[in-house]
Amino acid sequence: MFIETETTPNPASLKFLPGQQVMAQGTREFASPEAAEASPLAQAIFDTGEVVNVFFGGDFVTVTVAPGASWSDLKPQVLAILLDHFVAQAPLFTPGSAGGIAVPPEDEGMLVKEREEDGDIIAQINELLETRVRPAVAGDGGDIQYRGYRDGVVHLQMQGACSGCPSSTATLKHGIEGLLKHYVPEVVEVRAA
Numbered sequence: 001m002f003i004e005t006e007t008t009p010n011p012a013s014l015k016f017l018p019g020q021q022v023m024a025q026g027t028r029e030f031a032s033p034e035a036a037e038a039s040p041l042a043q044a045i046f047d048t049g050e051v052v053n054v055f056f057g058g059d060f061v062t063v064t065v066a067p068g069a070s071w072s073d074l075k076p077q078v079l080a081i082l083l084d085h086f087v088a089q090a091p092l093f094t095p096g097s098a099g100g101i102a103v104p105p106e107d108e109g110m111l112v113k114e115r116e117e118d119g120d121i122i123a124q125i126n127e128l129l130e131t132r133v134r135p136a137v138a139g140d141g142g143d144i145q146y147r148g149y150r151d152g153v154v155h156l157q158m159q160g161a162c163s164g165c166p167s168s169t170a171t172l173k174h175g176i177e178g179l180l181k182h183y184v185p186e187v188v189e190v191r192a193a
Contacts, residue, residue, distance in 0.1 A: 003082050005075070008141040010165030013053075013064040014071060015141035016078065018086045023056045027143045029159045030054040039093050044081045050074055055142065055160030056092070062141035062160040111155040111193050112148040122149050124184045129156075133176055137162055144176075145193075152188035154180060168192070 004017040028039070031053055036042035042054040045063055051074075053064035063078055065071060084090075114122060129146055137144050142162030147155040156176065158168050165171075169192070177190035 001083060001087055003079055003086075005079075006141070008062065008161035008165070009167045010064065010141075010161045012067070012069075012164065013062050013141055013161035014075065014078075015161065016061045016063065016082055017059060018061070018082060019059075020086065021059055022061055022092070023058055025058075027058075027159065028056045029143075029163075031163075037094070040090060041081070041085045041092060044085070045078055048074060048077050048081075051078075053160070053163065057138055057141070057143065057160065060138075060141060064161065064164065110148040112150040112153075114148055114150060118149060121184060121186050125149055125154055125180060125187065128180060128183055132179060137171075140165075147193040149187075152186055154187055154190045155193045156190060157193035 002019065004019070006015040006017065008015050030036040030039065030042040030046070033043070033046040036046045036054060039056075041061075042056075045051050045054050050066050050069035051063055052066045055062040055064075061082060065074055126146055129144060133144055137158075140161055142158060142160030142165075144162065145157040145159060147157050149155070156172065157163075158165070158172070162168050162171070172190050172192055177187075180187040180190060
């Protein structure tokens with residue numbers, strides 16, 4: 001098995017491509033060692049001691065190191081962990097019972113209370129995010145999550161290599177905001193969540 005690596009616009013992040021599916025659907029971000037306890041793979045990567053974020057995409061894993069950490073020292077460790085995991089076909093997540101799982105309300109994670117009359121605008125925004133923005137952001141080792149729309153303002157959260165990336169503000173303000181304003185005239189601003 002061969003695992004490719006790609007740089008990302010965020011110099012602290014590397015994108016690892018194992019040549020197979022990582023997540024069957026959706027994405028998952030681990031922003032702390034405590035959050036990584038849900039995944040043996042994420043936990044092993046955090047255990048290297050210099051990792052501050054692990055992100056699982058459809059066919060990639062993005063790892064972000066702490067300020068001052070050296071990829072030259074850490075990259076072989078992360079590659080070995082990923083290789084062991086995928087060769088062994090180990091589970092991505094720790095098995096458990098449904099006892100500790102609570103179904104969150106539908107609007108959890110939203111930063112603003114959306115209005116029913118904005119339903120068409122919200123649908124257009126989500127369609128553009130899904131078809132135009134998310135594929136481009138995934139190419140850079142990250143993802144973007146919709147966090148609400150109200151009064152012309154769209155709230156978005158960057159994940160993976162894109163969270164904390166020096167160019168993420170420019171991506172939001174010039175790239176995504178411009179696209180949304182062009183196709184959805186009601187949008188006047190995009191804000192980071």
